[in-house]
Structures are given as C-alpha cells and as structure tokens.
Amino acid sequence: MGIVVQKYGGSSLADADAIKRVARRIVDIKKAGHDVVVAVSAMGDTTDDLLDLANGVSPLPPAREMDMLLTAGERISMALVAMAISDLGFTARSFTGSQAGVITDSVHGKAKIIDVTPGRITQAIGEGHIVIVAGFQGVSADTKEITTLGRGGTDTTAVALAAALEADVCEIYTDVDGVFTADPRIVPSARKLDQVSYEEMLELAACGAKILHLRCVEYGRRYGIPIHVRSSFSQLEGTWVVSDPGSRAPEEETMEQPIIAGVAHDRSEAKITVVGVPDKVGEAARIFEALADAQINLDMIVQNISAAATSLTDISFTLPRTDGQNAMTALARIQAEVGYDKLLYDDKIGKVSLIGAGMRSHPGITSKFFGALASAGVNIGMISTSEIRISVIVDENAVDDAVRATHTAFDLDADEVEAVVYGGTGR
Ligand code: ASP
Numbered sequence: 001m002g003i004v005v006q007k008y009g010g011s012s013l014a015d016a017d018a019i020k021r022v023a024r025r026i027v028d029i030k031k032a033g034h035d036v037v038v039a040v041s042a043m044g045d046t047t048d049d050l051l052d053l054a055n056g057v058s059p060l061p062p063a064r065e066m067d068m069l070l071t072a073g074e075r076i077s078m079a080l081v082a083m084a085i086s087d088l089g090f091t092a093r094s095f096t097g098s099q100a101g102v103i104t105d106s107v108h109g110k111a112k113i114i115d116v117t118p119g120r121i122t123q124a125i126g127e128g129h130i131v132i133v134a135g136f137q138g139v140s141a142d143t144k145e146i147t148t149l150g151r152g153g154t155d156t157t158a159v160a161l162a163a164a165l166e167a168d169v170c171e172i173y174t175d176v177d178g179v180f181t182a183d184p185r186i187v188p189s190a191r192k193l194d195q196v197s198y199e200e201m202l203e204l205a206a207c208g209a210k211i212l213h214l215r216c217v218e219y220g221r222r223y224g225i226p227i228h229v230r231s232s233f234s235q236l237e238g239t240w241v242v243s244d245p246g247s248r249a250p251e252e253e254t255m256e257q258p259i260i261a262g263v264a265h266d267r268s269e270a271k272i273t274v275v276g277v278p279d280k281v282g283e284a285a286r287i288f289e290a291l292a293d294a295q296i297n298l299d300m301i302v303q304n305i306s307a308a309a310t311s312l313t314d315i316s317f318t319l320p321r322t323d324g325q326n327a328m329t330a331l332a333r334i335q336a337e338v339g340y341d342k343l344l345y346d347d348k349i350g351k352v353s354l355i356g357a358g359m360r361s362h363p364g365i366t367s368k369f370f371g372a373l374a375s376a377g378v379n380i381g382m383i384s385t386s387e388i389r390i391s392v393i394v395d396e397n398a399v400d401d402a403v404r405a406t407h408t409a410f411d412l413d414a415d416e417v418e419a420v421v422y423g424g425t426g427r
Pocket residue numbers: 009010041042047048073135136150151152153154155
C-alpha cells in the first residue's frame with residue numbers, strides 16, 4: 001500500500017512503444033494496490049533538440065522564453081503517458097509542474113524548489129487516478145513565471161513530490177541498472193553498487209555522474225527518502241541510495257563497506273585564470289563577489305603563491321562551461337578596479353574524481369590515485385579534495401584513460417561485464 005513515486009527519464013520514453021511499456025509498468029504498481037505518482041522527463045533527446053532549435057533562432061535566447069520552450073518537452077510526455085494508461089483501462093491525470101504545486105524561486109534555467117503544495121495531486125489520487133507530473137519545472141512564487149530546474153531536474157521533481165506526499169520510496173527509472181562504479185559507457189567492466197550512501201551519491205552527482213541530479217540527492221537526504229535507481233528496461237533490483245548502506249543487507253552479508261564507491265568524470269566545466277592579481281587584502285573577495293553577483297557557481301579554486309619579485313599572483317577556478325561567457329564579462333568589468341593583468345579561458349578540460357566514505361580512514365588513497373594517473377600518462381592540472389573525495393582537472397582528451405586507469409587501480413573492475421546500457425544516446 002502507500003504511495004509510490006516513480007520517475008521515468010527521456011530514454012525510457014523515447015517513442016510510442018516505449019511510452020506504452022512504461023504505462024504497463026505504472027499500471028502494474030497500481031494493480032498491486034499502490035497509489036502511483038509519476039514524474040516524467042521529455043522524450044528521448046527532445047530537450048537537446050529544443051535547445052538546438054532555440055540557438056538556431058537566437059544566439060542568446062531570453063531565459064524566460066527558454067523555460068517556456070523547454071517545459072513543453074515534459075508536457076508532451078505527460079499527456080502521452082496519461083493517454084497510454086487510459087488505453088489500459090485505468091485513468092490518469094497529467095499535471096504541469098505549476099499545476100502540481102511545484103513552487104520555485106525565480107531563477108530561470110536553474111530554479112530551486114522552495115515548496116511543494118500537492119493539493120491537486122492528492123485530490124486526483126483520492127479520486128482513484130494515477131497522477132503524471134511534468135518533471136523539471138515549476139512556477140516562481142514571486143514572479144509567477146514558469147521555471148526549469150536545470151538539466152536532469154526531473155529526478156528532483158520526483159524526490160520533492162515523494163517528500164511532500166510522504167511516499168515510502170522514490171523509484172528513479174533510467175536506461176542502466178543502477179549506479180555503477182564508473183560510467184559504463186566508458187568503463188564496460190564497471191560494477192553496479194547495491195547501495196550507496198547519500199553523502200557518497202552527493203559527491204558522485206556533484207562530480208559529473210549524470211545518473212542522478214544533485215539536488216534530488218540533497219532533497220532525499222534532507223527528508224530521508226530512500227531513492228531506488230533502476231532500469232525501466234529490466235526487472236532487476238537497482239541501487240538504493242540510503243543514509244546507512246549495509247543496514248538493508250541481510251545480516252550474514254553485512255561486511256565492511258568498500259573504501260571506494262566509484263570514479264566520476266565531468267566534461268562540462270571550464271577553467272578561468274585571472275593573471276597578475278595584486279597580492280593585497282580584499283582582491284580575492286572583490287573577484288568572487290563579482291562572480292557571485294553574476295549567479296555563477298564555482299567549483300575548484302586555486303591561488304598561487306605570489307612571486308616575491310612582482311607581488312602578483314594568479315587565481316584559477318573552474319565553473320560550468322555554460323557560465324563561461326557570463327563570468328568573463330563580469331570579470332572584465334572589474335579589471336581596472338582590481339588591477340589584474342589579463343584573463344585566460346580554457347574549456348578543453350575534464351574533471352576526474354575518486355569518491356568513497358572509506359577514504360577517511362584509509363591512508364594511501366591519494367598516492368595510489370596519482371600513481372594510476374601517472375602510469376596512464378595523464379598530467380594533473382588542478383587538485384581539490386574533500387573528506388571523501390579527490391578530484392583532479394586533466395586535459396579533456398585524457399578523461400577516458402584517467403577514469404579507466406583509476407577504476408582498475410582500485411580493483412573496481414567486475415570479472416564479468418554487468419553493465420548494460422539499454423538506451424539513450426548519452427547526449
Ligand atoms: N528533460 C530535461 C533534460 O533533459 C530534464 C530531465 O531529463 O530530467 O535535462
């Protein structure tokens with residue numbers, strides 16, 4: 001009994017047959033006696049196609065109109081899934097994010113959910129309907145405009161709905177069997193994790209593992225929603241994201257948690273270097289204030305020791321490539337004030353991260369990681385660490401080699417190939 005919230009990604013909804021298959025899965029849950037609420041993504045590569053279309057019309061489309069355009073993708077899916085369900089003799093009601101009560105802040109393109117008021121959903125459930133919600137979108141409390149949650153945001157819609165509806169579980173259906181020790185598209189011998197902690201999953205997602213949207217994991221952790229990541233193309237048990245891995249395993253199987261959860265990579269970042277910054281109090285503050293005002297999320301930051309002779313230093317940082325232009329403009333504006341020499345922009349970089357809660361208590365992880373990179377001939381550009389993660393910036397073309405070498409060095413390769421990529425173009 002109870003409410004089951006499910007999410008189906010674009011590759012699970014690629015065409016009419018796929019939609020009918022998903023509808024059958026949804027109906028099976030309903031038949032088993034559960035109430036079902038489903039968040040859907042846009043079909044296949046629809047979102048990318050819409051983005052291409054927008055860029056064909058305008059090099060710099062207004063953010064508001066971009067959100068109006070992109071939310072259409074999920075509306076197509078929700079209506080088609082509802083139709084397929086009704087064809088199976090069940091009734092479904094589809095709702096846009098706004099109708100479903102997904103309230104966000106007003107930042108177009110990367111809005112944050114601030115509240116969920118699911119009145120219409122609970123009413124529809126009460127009337128016996130299956131509920132289908134358009135993912136990745138909401139409505140701003142202030143401006144009343146339609147917003148989107150950022151790429152991959154349907155995961156977050158699903159977990160936010162699960163929290164608001166006090167669901168027992170949030171099932172995320174995708175095109176692989178769960179969370180793997182590395183992207184199976186790069187490492188075919190990657191292993192499926194049966195369980196992973198929220199904190200490890202947060203690092204994996206933040207470091208480019210596209211399997212789950214970062215904010216969905218944050219949401220799950222905050223509200224204690226178990227997230228079950230699994231394939232819509234198979235009936236296999238997937239990966240459980242929970243607070244305490246091991247607690248779900250039968251006692252005799254409980255053993256020490258593995259040291260490393262996985263290797264993640266990210267090709268979506270760029271690096272900016274501010275060259276020749278006067279080594280004075282307040283300069284870094286001024287630079288990062290300008291970037292914060294431009295709403296730019298930074299990742300790694302490195303400041304070199306200033307050269308004694310010149311009292312000048314270089315500050316480098318990484319950021320999403322999509323924010324590159326904005327950041328360069330914001331920094332150019334303060335050049336005279338800060339008195340730096342010039343800006344360098346490099347988007348031919350990639351980030352490779354090693355993640356595992358066991359790192360805290362195991363020495364030698366860093367040297368093994370760097371040793372693996374060295375043997376693979378990969379040069380390290382920047383380094384950053386957290387308690388349970390080590391990340392390096394490398395040349396974009398070296399990312400695949402770096403991931404494979406690291407995966408092997410930490411004995412993560414499966415004996416038999418387990419990873420099946422059922423669908424999706426990986427776009
Ligand atoms: N359709 C959106 C995207 O492709 C949202 C999602 O898939 O979750 O990013």
